[in-house]
Amino acid sequence: xxxxxxxxxxxxxxxxxxxxxxxxxxxxxxxxxxxxxxxxxxxxxxxxxxxxxxxxxxxxxxxxxxxxxxxxxxxxxxxxxxxxxxxxxxxxxxxxxxxxxxxxxxxxxxxxxxxxxxxxxxxxxxxxxxxxxxxxxxxxxxxxxxxxxxxxxxxxxxxxxxxxxxxxxxxxxxxxxxxxxxxxxxxxxxxxxxxxxxxxxxxxxxxxxxxxxxxxxxxxxxxxxxxxxxxxxxxxxxxxxxxxxxxxxxxxxxxxxxxxxxxxxxxxxxxxxxxxxxxxxxxxxxxxxxxxxxxxxxxxxxxxxxxxxxxxxxxxxxxxxxxxxxxxxxxxxxxxxxxxxxxxxxxxxxxxxxxxxxxxxxxxxxxxxxxxxxxxxxxxx
Numbered sequence: 001x002x003x004x005x006x007x008x009x010x011x012x013x014x015x016x017x018x019x020x021x022x023x024x025x026x027x028x029x030x031x032x033x034x035x036x037x038x039x040x041x042x043x044x045x046x047x048x049x050x051x052x053x054x055x056x057x058x059x060x061x062x063x064x065x066x067x068x069x070x071x072x073x074x075x076x077x078x079x080x081x082x083x084x085x086x087x088x089x090x091x092x093x094x095x096x097x098x099x100x101x102x103x104x105x106x107x108x109x110x111x112x113x114x115x116x117x118x119x120x121x122x123x124x125x126x127x128x129x130x131x132x133x134x135x136x137x138x139x140x141x142x143x144x145x146x147x148x149x150x151x152x153x154x155x156x157x158x159x160x161x162x163x164x165x166x167x168x169x170x171x172x173x174x175x176x177x178x179x180x181x182x183x184x185x186x187x188x189x190x191x192x193x194x195x196x197x198x199x200x201x202x203x204x205x206x207x208x209x210x211x212x213x214x215x216x217x218x219x220x221x222x223x224x225x226x227x228x229x230x231x232x233x234x235x236x237x238x239x240x241x242x243x244x245x246x247x248x249x250x251x252x253x254x255x256x257x258x259x260x261x262x263x264x265x266x267x268x269x270x271x272x273x274x275x276x277x278x279x280x281x282x283x284x285x286x287x288x289x290x291x292x293x294x295x296x297x298x299x300x301x302x303x304x305x306x307x308x309x310x311x312x313x314x315x316x317x318x319x320x321x322x323x324x325x326x327x328x329x330x331x332x333x334x335x336x337x338x339x340x341x342x343x344x345x346x347x348x349x350x351x352x353x354x355x356x357x358x359x360x361x362x363x364x365x366x367x368x369x370x371x372x373x374x375x376x377x378x379x380x381x
Contacts, residue, residue: 002337003376004289005257008344009042010381013252015054017228020248021209021220022055029216030200032058032080034223036066041295041368042227042253043377045073050379051226052077058099060221064089067098080126082221084136090114094123099159103128103138105146112153125150126160126200129187131180133166140187144194151196160200160219161188168207169231172238177208181215207231211242228252229353229364251352253368254344254380255296258337259308261287262328271325272317277302279316284329286313288340291322295371296342299360300324306340309333310347313340343367 022031033056034040039047048059048070059075061067062083070079080099087110093100094114102108102125111123127147130137138146150158163184168177184203191198201217206225208215228251230236239245263285271277271285286308292298298319305312306326313326328334343351353364360367 002258004260005255005294005372006376006378007041007043007371008254008256008378008380009046010250010252010254011046011050011379012381013228013250014042014047014050014226016250017226017252018051018054018056021222021225024209024213024244024247025216025220026213028218030058030219031056032060032078032202032219032221033226034060034082034221035070036060036062036082036223037369038373040224040227040365041371044069045075046377046379047227048075049073058219060223064093064096064098067096068092071096080221094120097121099124099126101126101128101136101162102146102150103136103143105149108146108149108153108156111156114155116155120155122155122157124157124159126162126202127158127198129161129163129184131163131183131187131203132176133164133180135164137163140183140190143187144190147191147196147198148194158196158198160202161191161198162201162221163203165203165205165208168205168211169235172234172241174211174238205231207235207238210235210244210247211238224365225249227368229368232363251344253353255342255371256344257288257290257340257342259286259334259340260289260323260336262334262336263287270317272301273320274318277317281329283316283327284334285316286326286328286334286338286340288324288326289322290342291320291324293321293372294375296324297356297360297362297367297370299362300356303359304356305351306342307344307346307349307351308338308340310349312349312351 033051035048058078060080067079128137129143200219202219204220206222209220209222228249269279301318304315311331353367356367357364
């Protein structure tokens with residue numbers, strides 16, 4: 001079957017990005033790249049394997065189904081599940097041998113009650129400490145109490161302690177983030193004072209991994225940087241200010257479709273739903289079989305450009321559920337089934353995820369992760 005829309009993933013770029021992060025963190029900390037959300041749109045198993053081949057020791061996911069998919073694909077590396085796992089699913093989590101984040105006493109109780117085979121490895125847990133993000137996590141006192149509870153429960157191991165930044169990417173003023181680091185260090189110091197010494201300590205996301213060697217601790221959970229995208233323009237500026245301007249990341253994703261029809265329309269013709277665009281001259285339009293169902297955002301209507309034969313072709317009218325129309329009046333030789341680049345390079349031109357995000361009023365994370373999971377991910381490079 002011919003693919004009408006697909007994603008090409010440059011495996012060489014994924015490996016290069018992982019090696020660049022390894023250069024930044026050195027040989028000590030464990031690299032646990034995040035492959036949640038279908039590896040930020042790049043393909044869960046494809047990206048996971050590429051990162052492990054490039055030297056990552058662990059993989060980080062959000063949900064148990066992602067861990068299951070990796071195990072079914074033959075991935076036996078340590079997997080850290082960063083999202084909530086329902087109590088009814090904890091037996092499967094234990095059977096898969098994954099690491100779990102914990103911040104609920106109820107989860108610990110349910111794990112303690114599991115009937116496991118004699119001689120089974122302990123369930124390894126990572127306690128989430130609240131330092132200022134106020135999502136997952138426990139405040140200092142409650143976290144200390146749960147840490148003791150895990151440490152005293154047979155069959156469980158407090159393998160790690162984690163936290164998560166709230167505002168390291170969106171600003172060049174990092175006082176709040178540094179305050180979070182201070183609170184995290186204070187918790188670790190008290191925990192050690194009470195005789196509890198988890199093996200792993202981690203707080204760094206992509207931005208912190210790039211910017212601050214002093215907060216790598218001994219495990220980093222880099223995400224978007226692994227895919228060759230900067231977390232934000234502010235992080236790029238901060239890297240320069242912090243003397244980290246030499247970091248090189250290579251975008252790995254190209255989102256493509258094909259021309260389904262080419263049609264000539266007169267001046268004054270409306271295009272698409274709502275009649276939001278009207279031609280000002282005789283025009284040649286290319287109909288593309290891709291729309292917001294596929295992850296090409298409706299907010300790109302009358303704003304975005306795609307690449308056809310190495311030239312920019314503007315989107316005309318509204319992006320529909322399954323169809324987008326672009327103007328190719330100025331592009332010679334456009335025929336049915338001609339490849340079209342929605343995100344990526346074609347000749348000397350490039351449409352980046354960051355450009356698409358700006359047009360759609362969102363961030364590059366959302367642009368790639370929302371590409372429909374059912375579209376083929378094809379390894380190249």
